[in-house]
Structures are given as structure tokens and as C-alpha cells.
Amino acid sequence: MSSVLGIHGVRNYKAADTTPDIGSKRLRTDWLEALGSRVPGLELETAYYADLLRSERQSDELDEAELVLVEQWARAWGVDPNGVQGRATGWLRWICGQVAERSGQRPAVVEKMVRTLFPEVARYFGPGRAAVRGRVRAALLRQRPDVVIAHSLGSIVAYETLHELTDELDVKLLLTLGSPLALPHAVFPRLDPAPRDGTGTKPPGVRRWMNLSDVGDFVAVPKGQLACAFPGVEELPEISIAPVWPHGVLDYLRHRSVPEAITAGLRAE
Incomplete structure (x- = not known):
């Protein structure tokens, strides 16, 4: 069995998620259905933090x-x-x-x-960061995954939290989907640990890091620059997951490139 931890992105809070465990179980069911049986022997869990970034604001106007x-x-x-x-x-x-x-x-x-997207990103870089990272850190230490799949904002959370756990985990593969990690000004310079001389670093406890983005994903920008900003990242060829909403995690998980990347990452020594 290979252990996989999924770390979700934005748009994942549901009113029915009355506890983090309920939210995590709902996500796990959705992710397993999307992945199907294309990678046998996966033991999948998900880290849920959407409740920590939800807004009580009634209007959808941005601050x-x-x-x-x-x-x-x-x-x-x-x-x-x-x-x-x-x-x-x-x-x-x-x-x-x-x-x-x-x-x-x-x-x-x-x-x-x-x-x-941006209200949740702003809340993460503001008052929500410590609580979100604490929730994800606990899931990583509990699961001790072979593979971490991190989508959208979740790739930021995964990057920062994995850097915290340098000596405590051995992750064979970090697979980021639709990641805004290289987004200049808005994300890249705000990361912890901060980039040095314009360069980020692969978390030391991660053996292999692959990145995948849809050709029309308006979150994963600048296109093709994540490997430049983070040496050692393998940029997989751009794909098309869905013409209507090219940033949905379930559409990413359904694409054949994801199980192919997981299989390659698990085989790597």
C-alpha cells in the first residue's frame, strides 16, 4: 500500500462540514471517485482546512x-x-x-x-496561516504519506508546511496541481521560507516534485515558470482538463497525467 495525502485548494467549504473530520471524509470520497482504480493500492486521506478560511462577509465585493x-x-x-x-x-x-x-x-x-480565490489567499496570508498550517502539519505527521497531492492554494500550504517538517518526513512525490506558487508579488515573495535571490527551494523531505497545470488555468501563472522559480521541479506538459472550469481539482485528478505521475513518483528511488 502507498499512502497519499491530498491537500485541497479554494472553494471547498460546505455548510454540512460541521467538523474537520466530516469535511475530510467528504473530500476523500470525492478524490477517490475521481482517481478511480488507475493507481492500485493507494491509501488516500485528505487534509481539510476550508473552515478556517471561510468568510462571514455577506457581500462578495473584495476588500x-x-x-x-x-x-x-x-x-x-x-x-x-x-x-x-x-x-x-x-x-x-x-x-x-x-x-x-x-x-x-x-x-x-x-x-x-x-x-x-483571492479572499481565501488573503485570509491565508493574513490571520489564517498558523491555524491552516497546524491542521495540515497534523495530517502530514499522522499519515506520513509517500505522496502529497496539493491543489491551488493547497500547494502553498503544502510547500510551507513541508518545509517545517524537514527532518520528520520522507515524501517520495509532491504533485502540485494548478499551483500559484510562482505568482510574482501576490504569492512568491510572501512564502515562508522566503525565496533567496529570486529562487525558492524544494522542501528537503521531498524526493521528487512534479507540477501539472491546465493550459487555460488562470490561477497557475506565470505559465511554465514554476520550475524556474523552484529549481528541481519537473514541469509536466500542459494539459486540458475542462474547457468550462480549468482549475477544478476533480478534473485534474481524472486526467491520465495524474495517475501516471503518481506511478512514476512511487517507482523512483
């Missing part, structure tokens, strides 16, 4: 810290956020429309992602 992240993300797509003045809804929609043109997506889909 100033979140809008700053949007600006930095837009620049990574080559969009000048000063193309429209002000910070009203029209400004956000204009930026999302510009990114949609560059990514081949519908503006409404991009705007939905922005309104979902």
Missing part, C-alpha cells in the same frame, strides 16, 4: 487587500490594472475580461474564480 492581489495577478497575465480607473465592479470586470481574452476563457468564469 482592499484582496484587490491588491488581483492587481498583482493581472500584471502576471500582462494586464495593466490602470487601464481602467477606480476600484469599482467595472474595474474588476474589465481586468477579468482582459485575462479571459488571454486565457481563452469566458469573463464570467474568470470573475467567479477571482471572487473565490
Whole structure:
């Protein structure tokens, strides 16, 4: 049996998740169904932290810290956020429309992602970081996985927490999906440990790190730059997982590249 720990990204809080265990079991069921039986002998668990980053805010309007992240993300797509003045809804929609043109997506889909992703990222880098990392650290030490699969914001959490556990784990494969780890200004310089001279590091307790992204994934930017920012990362060829929502973890898990990467990582010595 090979032990796998999944670390989720944004958009994972459900009202029915009244405890972390319930949320983790729900995610585990979904992930197992998506992976199917293509990698036999997997013992999968998931680390759940979505409840720690949920907002009580009634409106979906972004606050100033979140809008700053949007600006930095837009620049990574080559969009000048000063193309429209002000910070009203029209400004956000204009930026999302510009990114949609560059990514081949519908503006409404991009705007939905922005309104979902950046509030959780801002809360993680703000008051939620310690609690989220504590939750994931406990899952890593309990599971002691051979493989860690980390999606979206979860790749940031995995990266930081695995660096904490340098001498306590031996992870054969870290597989990141739709990762924003290399996103300049918004994510990369905020990482802990901080990059040195513009370069991040592979967690010492990880033998092999592979990264996979959809060609239209508007979160995984700059395209193809994660291996440049983190030497030792193997950038797998870009894939297409879903034309409507190219950032969903279940669509990533259903793609043949994921079981292929897991199998290759488990075989590596």
C-alpha cells in the first residue's frame, strides 16, 4: 500500500462540514471517485482546512487587500490594472475580461474564480496561516504519506508546511496541481521560507516534485515558470482538463497525467 495525502485548494467549504473530520471524509470520497482504480493500492486521506478560511462577509465585493492581489495577478497575465480607473465592479470586470481574452476563457468564469480565490489567499496570508498550517502539519505527521497531492492554494500550504517538517518526513512525490506558487508579488515573495535571490527551494523531505497545470488555468501563472522559480521541479506538459472550469481539482485528478505521475513518483528511488 502507498499512502497519499491530498491537500485541497479554494472553494471547498460546505455548510454540512460541521467538523474537520466530516469535511475530510467528504473530500476523500470525492478524490477517490475521481482517481478511480488507475493507481492500485493507494491509501488516500485528505487534509481539510476550508473552515478556517471561510468568510462571514455577506457581500462578495473584495476588500482592499484582496484587490491588491488581483492587481498583482493581472500584471502576471500582462494586464495593466490602470487601464481602467477606480476600484469599482467595472474595474474588476474589465481586468477579468482582459485575462479571459488571454486565457481563452469566458469573463464570467474568470470573475467567479477571482471572487473565490483571492479572499481565501488573503485570509491565508493574513490571520489564517498558523491555524491552516497546524491542521495540515497534523495530517502530514499522522499519515506520513509517500505522496502529497496539493491543489491551488493547497500547494502553498503544502510547500510551507513541508518545509517545517524537514527532518520528520520522507515524501517520495509532491504533485502540485494548478499551483500559484510562482505568482510574482501576490504569492512568491510572501512564502515562508522566503525565496533567496529570486529562487525558492524544494522542501528537503521531498524526493521528487512534479507540477501539472491546465493550459487555460488562470490561477497557475506565470505559465511554465514554476520550475524556474523552484529549481528541481519537473514541469509536466500542459494539459486540458475542462474547457468550462480549468482549475477544478476533480478534473485534474481524472486526467491520465495524474495517475501516471503518481506511478512514476512511487517507482523512483
